[in-house]
Each structure stands twice: as structure tokens, then as C-alpha cells.
Amino acid sequence: MGLKLDAAYFQQSDVVALAKDLIGKRLVSQIGNIRTSGLITETEAYRGWGDKACHAHLQKKTQRTAVMYQPGGVAYVYLCYGIHHLFNIVTNVKDQADAILIRAIQPDAGIAAMLNRRAKKKAEPGLAAGPGNLTKALGITTKYYGHSLEGSLLFLEDIGLKPDVESRTRIGIDYAGEDALLPWRFVWKEKPCVSKK
DNA sequence: GACAAGATTCGCT
DNA sequence: GCGAATCTTGTCG
Numbered sequence: 001m002g003l004k005l006d007a008a009y010f011q012q013s014d015v016v017a018l019a020k021d022l023i024g025k026r027l028v029s030q031i032g033n034i035r036t037s038g039l040i041t042e043t044e045a046y047r048g049w050g051d052k053a054c055h056a057h058l059q060k061k062t063q064r065t066a067v068m069y070q071p072g073g074v075a076y077v078y079l080c081y082g083i084h085h086l087f088n089i090v091t092n093v094k095d096q097a098d099a100i101l102i103r104a105i106q107p108d109a110g111i112a113a114m115l116n117r118r119a120k121k122k123a124e125p126g127l128a129a130g131p132g133n134l135t136k137a138l139g140i141t142t143k144y145y146g147h148s149l150e151g152s153l154l155f156l157e158d159i160g161l162k163p164d165v166e167s168r169t170r171i172g173i174d175y176a177g178e179d180a181l182l183p184w185r186f187v188w189k190e191k192p193c194v195s196k197k
Numbered sequence: 198g199a200c201a202a203g204a205t206t207c208g209c210t
Numbered sequence: 211g212c213g214a215a216t217c218t219t220g221t222c223g
Contacts, residue, residue: 081206196206
């Protein structure tokens with residue numbers, strides 16, 4: 001078992017550094033009485049201030065982004081393309097709309113449940129790789145929008161790993177113009193990563 | 198109240 | 211490599 005990350009950890013002010021630090025942490029979900037978990041292998045940072053790719057940029061406050069203004073340590077889950085749930089971790093203090101998108105994990109517990117949720121039979125590298133696949137494997141839905149990461153259903157653990165991290169440009173946000181070029185995506189070296197593009 | 202677009206994925210050409 | 215699937219959210223009338 002690792003050390004559970006608390007709100008103080010998520011309330012650090014540098015969301016980019018935090019996104020990098022999350023690589024190698026363990027993401028645990030205890031949903032439907034099934035415990036599934038995996039090590040985070042890819043993240044992306046989104047900053048509320050000065051980042052056009054963020055849903056809450058320029059202090060834009062809507063029903064969907066409201067939770068991003070909460071103090072760090074809660075989940076921001078939303079539906080994309082009407083099909084995929086995307087899981088983010090809200091960071092920084094109140095009114096700083098920063099968040100980190102978890103793009104991929106390497107499953108390490110509850111793999112059978114993940115296979116079941118994804119309707120697959122054999123374990124494969126892409127089981128929980130990709131923001132949409134990841135939430136499906138872990139059973140995360142919009143039901144967990146605004147859910148605290150200090151609870152027992154959904155949380156993160158530091159298991160003492162210090163992986164080699166590589167920074168890349170973000171993906172799938174071409175509409176953000178020049179901000180799409182920021183090197184705010186972080187991947188775990190020598191792990192199979194997510195990007196298809 | 199209607200319409201366009203999206204932090205994606207999968208299947209087919 | 212390209213396009214469909216699919217529905218919530220935000221913007222406009």
C-alpha cells in the first residue's frame with residue numbers, strides 16, 4: 001500500500017510541475033465494490049489562466065467548469081463527443097481553475113474487472129491507455145463529477161516510484177491555437193504511451 | 198428552444 | 211488515414 005495523497009498535495013500552485021509529479025503515482029478506484037488501480041503513465045496540465053485549451057480559461061465560469069474553481073483535490077469528469085468520459089484532477093487553490101487530465105494508466109489491480117468493463121478477453125497494453133479508455137476501465141462516470149479525492153471511492157497513492165518523465169506537446173486541442181504547442185503533456189519513458197496521432 | 202462543436206475511439210477503405 | 215458514432219454543453223435567436 002502506498003501513501004494516500006491529500007488535498008494539500010493537489011493544492012500546490014504549479015499545475016505543470018504537479019502534472020509531471022503525478023507520473024508513477026497509483027490511481028485507485030473502488031467502484032461497484034470492485035477495486036481497480038493502475039500507475040499513471042501519461043498526464044496533461046490545463047491552466048485556467050492564460051491557457052486557451054482549458055475549458056475554464058480567462059476565468060470563464062460555466063456549469064460544467066464550476067468544479068475547477070474549487071480548491072484542489074476533487075475530480076472533474078465530463079463527457080466528450082457524447083461517448084467518452086474524461087477524468088481530470090482539479091488542482092491549485094480556490095478560484096484558480098487548474099486541472100490535470102489523466103490520459104493513461106498501467107493497470108496493476110482489478111484487471112479482470114477492467115477487461116469486463118471494456119468487453120475484452122485478454123490483457124493488452126491499451127487496456128487503460130487513452131482518456132476515454134481509462135475512465136471506462138476504472139468505471140469512472142460523470143457521477144463522480146466534483147467527487148473528493150480524499151474519499152474512499154476514488155483516490156491516489158504515492159508508492160515511492162520516481163520514473164523518468166518526458167515532456168511532450170498536448171494532443172487533440174488544435175482549436176487552442178498556439179497554446180496547443182505548450183509542452184504540458186508528460187509521459188513515463190519506456191512505457192507504452194497513448195498518442196495515436 | 199435550436200444548433201454547432203468537442204481534452205476521443207473504433208472500424209473500414 | 212478518414213469518417214462516423216453520440217450527447218452534453220455553450221452560444222445565439
